[in-house]
Amino acid sequence: MSGQSLLVPGEITPVRSVPGNIRRPEYVGKPAPTPYTGPEVQDTDTIERMRIAGRIAAQAMAEAAKHIAPGVTTDELDRVAHEFMCDHGAYPSTLGYRGFPKSLCTSLNEVICHGIPDSTVLRDGDIVNLDVTAYINGVHGDNNATYLCGDVDEESRLLVERTEESLRRAIKAVRPGRQINVIGRVIESYAKRFGYGVVRDFTGHGINTSFHSGLIVPHYDSPHATTVMQPGMTFTIEPMLTLGSHEYDMWDDGWTVVTKDRKRTAQFEHTLVVTETGADILTLP
Numbered sequence: 001m002s003g004q005s006l007l008v009p010g011e012i013t014p015v016r017s018v019p020g021n022i023r024r025p026e027y028v029g030k031p032a033p034t035p036y037t038g039p040e041v042q043d044t045d046t047i048e049r050m051r052i053a054g055r056i057a058a059q060a061m062a063e064a065a066k067h068i069a070p071g072v073t074t075d076e077l078d079r080v081a082h083e084f085m086c087d088h089g090a091y092p093s094t095l096g097y098r099g100f101p102k103s104l105c106t107s108l109n110e111v112i113c114h115g116i117p118d119s120t121v122l123r124d125g126d127i128v129n130l131d132v133t134a135y136i137n138g139v140h141g142d143n144n145a146t147y148l149c150g151d152v153d154e155e156s157r158l159l160v161e162r163t164e165e166s167l168r169r170a171i172k173a174v175r176p177g178r179q180i181n182v183i184g185r186v187i188e189s190y191a192k193r194f195g196y197g198v199v200r201d202f203t204g205h206g207i208n209t210s211f212h213s214g215l216i217v218p219h220y221d222s223p224h225a226t227t228v229m230q231p232g233m234t235f236t237i238e239p240m241l242t243l244g245s246h247e248y249d250m251w252d253d254g255w256t257v258v259t260k261d262r263k264r265t266a267q268f269e270h271t272l273v274v275t276e277t278g279a280d281i282l283t284l285p
Contacts, residue, residue, distance in 0.1 A: 004125055006262055007108055009251060010118035013075050015101055016082050018091060025135050025211065028096040036210035041232035046139060046208060047273050047282070050234060053090065054141030054271050054282035057134035060084040061143060062285050064104065064132070070124040070150050074106035077130065078117035085134050093133035093140050093211050100255060105131035105144070112240050112248055112257040112265045113202050124150035127160055129267050133211065140211050142236050143283035144269040155243065156264050159196070163241045163266040166190050170219075170237045171272060174229060174279035181225035184218040187239045199240035199265070201248065202257065206235045207271055229274045234282070238269030 018024070027033035042050070064081040082103035085092050092103030100116070107115035107129040108122070115129075122128060131144035146160045166187045173186045183204070191198050198220045206215030218225050219239045244263035250256065259265050272279045 010120040012118045018086055022091050024091055032098055036213040040206050040215050041230050042208050042234050049137040049139045050141055051282045053134045053136045053139050056088050056090045057132045057141040057143050058283045058285040061130050061132040064130055065147050068128055068147050068149050070122055072122050074117040074120045077106055078102045078104055081132050090134040090136040093135045109264050110258045110262045112199055114255040114257055116255055122149045125152055127156050139209050140207050141283055142207055142271050144267055146266040159243055160266045164268045166239045167268040171279050174274055176229050176231050176274055178229050180217055180227045181222050183237055185221040188220045191241050197242035197244055197246035199246050204236040204238050208234050231274050231276050233274045236269055236271050240265055240267040
């Protein structure tokens with residue numbers, strides 16, 4: 001595995017402004033969102049609006065990823081994604097969500113998820129997850145991917161490739177009438193072939209007019225995830241695989257989640273809708 005030194009928190013810049021004409025999610029300025037009480041199955045209009053939000057999120061992520069290089073700060077990646085979403089009339093969903101101070105999450109190396117962009121400088125050999133969610137027309141679109149920065153060691157590169165493959169396999173397993181735990185079963189069985197850990201305490205989730213609807217999508221084979229998938233259901237799948245343990249620690253910032261053994265981890269995510277025959281990905285650029 002890479003011999004990179006472990007990450008430490010950097011300095012966080014002031015909150016970026018969003019033009020006043022861009023609609024905010026209801027939770028902005030509040031300590032927590034209002035609990036979602038609507039359906040998990042969405043109508044055609046909501047799904048098409050989510051497709052627009054998902055496209056903007058995917059494009060913003062791709063634009064930020066173009067800037068991944070040794071010497072670039074994670075705060076700069078946040079700036080790029082923030083400006084892209086605002087320029088396209090979307091609000092960055094993470095900005096102000098439960099007090100999160102930035103417009104995307106940047107999770108490097110041993111960070112499982114929810115890393116806060118700051119003055120941290122990318123190094124040759126890092127792996128970098130960008131997690132971008134856009135809110136427009138009253139709905140959210142959420143995606144993430146892990147990228148290579150410079151010359152990355154083979155073990156880390158394979159982890160990234162296989163994590164993306166686990167997402168592809170999970171999406172193929174989506175079918176109406178199946179219980180939602182089939183998703184985690186597919187991911188976990190694939191990850192075990194390589195001895196990877198599968199993060200259990202952070203999951204996929206229902207998404208629609210709500211950033212997190214309350215529907216839980218585990219990435220391991222959970223006997224409790226018995227919700228039956230139906231056409232029109234919208235949720236994310238976002239497997240987090242590790243080179244070691246699935247257990248984690250959290251930094252004092254209350255957001256940054258790192259592997260307990262500080263080994264590397266990768267993640268990929270799409271928002272999708274269940275169709276009559278499978279799944280339709282809503283976060284395509």
